[in-house]
Amino acid sequence: MPQRPCLMLTRPETESARFAEQAQAAGWRGSVMSAPLLEIVLLPLDVAALTGARTLVFTSQHAVSALSLATDARDWVVWAVGPRTAQAARAAGFAIVHQSGGDANALLDDLTHSPPLAPVVHLRGRHAASDIAAALRAQGQDASAVVCYEQVAQPLSAQAMARLRQGGHVVLPVFSPRSGRLLADAIAAIAPLPTRLHLVAISTAAANAATISPLASCHVAARPDARSMCDALATMQQTLEPLGKPR
Incomplete structure (x- = not known):
């Protein structure tokens, strides 16, 4: 059975935990992994x-x-x-x-x-x-x-690297240009990957800084806030799981 998309959160630990709660409250149905790239x-x-x-x-x-x-x-x-x-x-x-x-x-x-x-x-x-x-x-x-x-800056955790090598879909929220650059560098260091990567950025600047290649999709939040990021996640999940089931 296909695995559900994974929401991989690379913000500092406290912010990642808070956004995980917000995303799940807004309807995120996939798995969630915290992998902070900043302390x-x-x-x-x-x-x-x-x-x-x-x-x-x-x-x-x-x-x-x-x-x-x-x-x-x-x-x-x-x-x-x-x-x-x-x-x-x-x-x-x-x-x-x-x-x-x-x-x-x-x-x-x-x-x-x-x-x-x-x-x-x-x-x-x-x-x-x-x-x-x-x-x-x-x-x-x-x-x-x-x-x-x-x-x-922190290195990408072994758990996060293992998940990125598993395949399926991983959704990567990015909340700042610097965290986007750190994420792009971390992924480039372990590329190529079988996983389809999806970026959700809080701003165009953050999206442009996350020079991840290849990307399966990229969404930019309508406004630079958590609610708009959750809205973008919901749109992405509907694309990945149109019937509530993983592709």
């Missing part, structure tokens, strides 16, 4: 770097965690990239939290049309798809960045 390591945050700041920009809940470990102060206005990060900021005790549309482009658009109270500090990871602070400075705003966590 999040919080860095010591020098609170002195925030002296004088009036607005903090968070593009990840990990930055909220790093700040929460460093200080109990919560007297900044916050701009958060999307709902998950905004929720983390509110849970951490911030009173004024502005939520953007889910990616750096939407955030920069909001910050351009509604200039924040300056100085602005962007708390970010070592690797970032967009330099928010530099973009704000180019507009004449007083902005700087503080790196407060690392996204450390």
